[in-house]
Amino acid sequence: MEIRHTAEMEWENGLDVVNAMTPEFRDHLGPADQIPETYVKYEQKTLTIDPETTFRGDLINLRPGYADLTDAYHDSVEECFYLSGDNHLTGDGDYEGGHYFWRPPGIVHSASTREGFSGLLFLEGKSEGDHSDYASRRIRPLEEAGQCVTEPDWDTAMGSRGWVRLNTRNVPWVEGVHWARTQGDTALLDIEHLQVKVLSHNYATGAQSIMIRLEPGYRQQGPLALDSRFYGFVLSGSFTVGDETLSEGSFLQTEAGEATAGWASAEGATMFAKLTGFLGATSA
Template sequence: MTTTIVDATSVPWVNGAEVYASMEPAFRDNLGGSPDRVEELLSKYSMRTLWIDPVTTRRIDHVRTDPGYLDLCEAYHDSVEECFFLSGSVELTAEGDFQAGDYFWRPPGWVHMARSPEGFEGILMMEGESPSDGSGRVSRVIRPDSDAGCNPIREGEQSIGPRGYVRRAEARHMVWRRHDDSVTALGSAELTSKVLSSNAVTAAASVLVAVPAGCSTQIAPSDRERFLISTTGTITVDGHDLEPCSLVHVPPGAAAPTLSTDDGAELLVKVGAVA
């Protein structure tokens, strides 16, 4: 397997019916309204698909909504969902108000809905089938409003998953720490980072990493799958200049690329369990 580079500038924005067509049937058939209301909802939702795996249903999307976006009902997913917010603001029931630099990791089963009077932008990730993270296939299951903030399908430790329920991590208020590269294997001692979520059993993690200006690193090979998603600044990967929200996928055991930045950049790094 080889490294894949996805230049965000080459990925089209899609809206409305095109978004609907890209969804898993178990998700799109449960948006919670009449066809007219679903059409109105999706007219305020745009995305660029950075990664999609039809086998596991995992997907990573760069999403943005227009002002006035409002989900049609409360619901839960059978998949882990996580998001890193880039701009704007959104309220998630039972989880709070999110702004740029905030993050959540939600285990399957937790009931929620989104409303955004201002509109927001973020990197939205559905894990899909991943037994080590307690995640099932991407779906959407409608629930009554009274279930908001509850988990009707799992109890106790099973309800929070192996990373805990990261309801709202205000990463913008976290300090940058010297980066521990033992899991991410990015190959540089110059990095700093903020750990957003981490699997207590496998050490799989989502980490925000700051790459300082002038840094160049040969990413090390690893027995873990890695996704590197740029959130700010321009990065150069094996000679490709990539703008924010570009993605680099490095499979387990693959020859890893070189990464550099002239002016500094930040990366959202997703690392899986040992293959």
């Protein structure tokens, strides 16, 4: 189990971030002489990273006036849950706090912001199930923005979950007991006291990105182990996992099959979460 309290973490400056990127990303950001003035407006706190697959998740904070130096596509799925601010994506549209996208590989875009924005940004990296390849950045002309330039057949280009773009406020809270019909064995998970917004999901593997709302008094029957790897970022409220308390800005990662204490929430909590498969749990 990994827990990170982002409120207690220092922001990493964008220039350091650039230097730590994989060459496939770093060497394709645009004109070298403009990188310092651009990336000084980019800050991040790393939530999770897997060097093997190049999967990563970051809390990012872009300062007013940040703009990508070129349009580009990634060989990886890119995903963002917006916390606040404004972001324009070429070939796509405008995003603000509470908005979300999951973009399949190969679609050309660039990002800019007027007043700045913060969000949870994920590059899926190598994932057969989610039709995603290693993280990369490949420069393309602005005229191609919004097009998929790696896969001519649009149906195929949409990959595992489609090009999802939505305002999460317009997505319904689904009762846990209804959502659980599409999941694994949830008997230990107090599913009667949670609701879910499904933002994107993979019907084949069960992998999904969701918002979870725990009602006050929520309590799992632990210790237990989830069937899938879980990532969760707390948006509001708080809950405990054994001795650990997670509150706004806390990030939790647990591995498939890893035994943990059951979660409990006295006041309730809301989080953005990613699961690598169907949700289910066994006693541990």
